[in-house]
Amino acid sequence: MFSFTRKRVIFTIAGLIFLAAVSLIIGSGIFFIRPHMEADKEQIIIVKGGMSLKQVAGELERKEIISNRTIFRLCAKILGYGRNIKAGEYRLSSRMSPVTILEKLTKGEMITYPVTIPEGFTKEKIADLLDKKKLVNRREFLSLTDNSDLLKPYNISSPSLEGYLYPDTYQFVRGTPASVAVETMVKRFLQVTEEVRKEAEKMGMEKVIILASIVEKETANPAERPIIASVFLNRLKRRMRLDSDPTVIYGIKDFNGNLTRKDLARATPYNTYIIRGLPPGPIANPGFKSIEAVLHPARTDYLYFVSKNNGSHYFSRTLSEHNRAVRIYQKRKRRGSKKSNI
Secondary structure, X not given: OHHHHHHHHHHHHHHHHHHHHHHHHHHHHHHHHOOOOOOOOOEEEEEOOOXXXXXXXXXXXXXXXXXXXXXXXXXXXXXXXXXOOOOEEEEEOOOOOHHHHHHHHHHOOOOOEEEEOOOOOOHHHHHHHHHHOOOOOHHHHHHHHOOHHHHHHHOOOOOOOOOOOOOOEEEEOOOOOHHHHHHHHHHHHHHHOHHHHHHHHHHOHHHHHHHHHHHHHHOOOHHHHHHHHHHHHHHHHOOOOOOOHHHHHHOOOOOOOOOOHHXXXXXXXXXXXXXXXXXXXXXXXXXXXXXXXXXXXXXXXXOEEEEOOOOOEXXXXXXXXXXXXXXHHHHHHHOOOOOOEO
């Protein structure tokens, strides 16, 4: 009798434990696949480097993204998610199931921000823009762009990555490593220029990009780029100096925006009023249209151009004609217009 009663108690306890376990499993399963709230409560959650699963779960519960940190941690460990959470910035909602949240955290589906690099930006301006948007560290970015060794795997010879950071719209997460940003832009350059690569290599890729960067800085008028490219190519053929203001400006550290005669006489590797031929490297990062203009310049015998102060230029074949144009348009500039001449 005693033995029967004892067995009955044991079976009862075992049954209760089994039911409790089943209930826990079912409850955990329901918790894991069911959102905490039907009402949307989307928030930005920052997972810092080194945060434990316990800390992440606590933050999610505190922000009311999940209802129970303990069950969240238990489920994460059972499914093997516990050690794979990636640091970053996430947009999570209380309408997401815990399993969806964990998948985002482990896959690194972070918030990305669009950033547009304008054509003609220098590496310094790109670094400033990325740093201002808190996407990439400025100092780290510039230290990498000055590393010409990074271009060697791509068979590009240049003193820096200037000219090869393709201007485009990119999606970056906050805190993107500088190496990732640089590699993304260089790969985009290679992708965009793939169709003209063989043609550019015949002329010399570095020469093409240097000239394209000068063309990019000389005009924002797409229709004039092939003509301006022809001017510089004509001058190179005649062994004339390029006499390009933007190259001079590039060689001046901390340029204040006012180009003077003294600046034009200052000896720098980028002063094309002094040196013959091309500067040692690109002076900006050109877009495809400027690269194309160098590869397919207009057929002209122009050797000079001066800004007409309306977004276009006057082109001349002779120095005397150019000097007359300069007098005309500089006179207009003194009346309040802007000037850019070669």
